[in-house]
Amino acid sequence: MATTDDSFNGLTEYCDDCELETLHEISVQIRTESVKEENAQFSREPYRVKECQRCGNRSSQRMNNA
Numbered sequence: 001m002a003t004t005d006d007s008f009n010g011l012t013e014y015c016d017d018c019e020l021e022t023l024h025e026i027s028v029q030i031r032t033e034s035v036k037e038e039n040a041q042f043s044r045e046p047y048r049v050k051e052c053q054r055c056g057n058r059s060s061q062r063m064n065n066a
């Protein structure tokens with residue numbers, strides 16, 4: 001995180017829509033999920049969100065696969 005020239009949080013990853021490797025913007029999102037409907041207990045799960053800079057397709061993936 002010491003680099004100053006990398007202002008864009010981009011990463012080249014495979015896009016399912018483009019069917020090729022494109023530049024993606026990567027971000028992490030904390031989503032609150034209800035564990036059970038009965039008790040109001042929520043767990044906060046970090047999601048890794050990537051957005052294709054070519055077609056705009058967004059996909060998220062839960063980081064904790066517990």
Ligand SMILES: [Zn+2]
Nearest residue numbers: 015018052055
């Ligand atoms: Zn794409």
